[in-house]
Amino acid sequence: TQLLEQSPQFLSIQEGENLTVYCNSSSVFSSLQWYRQEPGEGPVLLVTVVTGGEVKKLKRLTFQFGDARKDSSLHITAAQPGDTGLYLCAGEGNYGQNFVFGPGTRLSVLP
């Protein structure tokens, strides 16, 4: 069974600070996705990374896929209150299995 771990579980920071959240597994994934979920809503896809070592930037968010495709990180620069939410990573298995989700990192950015 493929499992994903995320750290930290909770993170509370001040507006303007930088942060990094991590997604780790002992399994290899063919691709990995990051989502943000706000209360009462479904997760919203932020990015999909496919190639080992790949780095993608989305405004103040930088996503990296590990060389071995077992881990990923999300770095947010100059966090804003609007970044508050539950950040989920999800890995797609190598044989077309559906996505496995990590438990999430709950981020709170205080003004």
Place this chain on the structure above:
Amino acid sequence: KAGVTQTPRYLIKTRGQQVTLSCSPISGHRSVSWYQQTPGQGLQFLFEYFSETQRNKGNFPGRFSGRQFSNSRSEMNVSTLELGDSALYLCASSFPGTSGTVFGPGTRLTVL
């Protein structure tokens, strides 16, 4: 472009009852997946349908079932409800061969 629609948004049932949840995917999306989200277990995959056929199934008891219609709309059914079935049930649709998965807002089910 309309998003993924789930109905109802909120539902309260009692133990032993059954429930049917509905999901309308984005137009053109033929793959529909269902997930259960709870504080303790996180997001867990229930099943995926494509062209009216169940393509993948998660590790849930047979009380959980689903189906997909020819217009790609999907329903999931939970029979003999248990307290532990209280959760947010999420539906996601995607177009084959793409990574553009779109989730609906979910149905919040409370079992009393």
